[in-house]
Amino acid sequence: MTTVVCPGSFDPVTLGHLDIFRRAAELFDDVIVCVVANPNKQGTFTIDERKVLIEQVCADIPGIRVDSFYGLLVDYCRDQGATAVIKGLRDSTDYDYELxxxxxxxxxxxxxxxxxxxxxxxxFVSSSLCREVTKLGGDVSHLLPGPVADALRERLA
Structure with missing residues (x-):
């Protein structure tokens, strides 16, 4: 069994994230979507709220588990028996950051x-851009899973 970790802040989880989760689940046996706790960032949603939202939108994807951690990603991977990290790349800026x-x-x-x-x-979709547009009264529901769009509108209303 191949276990991989897909880490991120997922604040909120977008359709772009969901696409990466689905594709990773097609490639690997066990995909841990892991919400990273970053003490330097004040999130729109708590870690637990993000986990619940991800669990809701991933309920139909076999092989996905949702967790969270704080610390070194490689320590978490070692603890979980994961052999790789999955990262989605939107553009060369993401690549330059992730490499x-x-x-x-x-x-x-x-x-x-x-x-x-x-x-x-x-x-072009990012969590921060979805938050910003929603705060200003714009509609990004076509870029977010339904329960996430509802939760974000409610939180930022």
Missing amino acids: PMAHMNRSIAEVDTVFLPTRSDLS
Whole structure:
């Protein structure tokens, strides 16, 4: 059984994230979608709220589990028996940001990183942009899973 970790803040989880989760689940036996706790960021949703939303929208995807962690990703991967990290890439900026971390993870714990390109129709979608547009009264429901769009509108109303 191949276990991989798909880490992120997922604040909120978008259709772009969901696409990466689905595709990872087609490639690997066990995909842990892991909400990263970052003490330097004040989230729109708590870690537990994000986990619940992800569990809701991933309920129909076999092989997906949802968890959270704080600390070094490679330590979490080691604890879970994960051999790789899955990262979605929207553009070259994401690649430039993720590549050094991929090299570091490989060098300190022999954890590989698998990059999956985002679908082109979702390549502009980011959690922060969805939050910003929603705060200003815009509708991004076509970019978010239904329960997430509802929760974000309610939270930022």
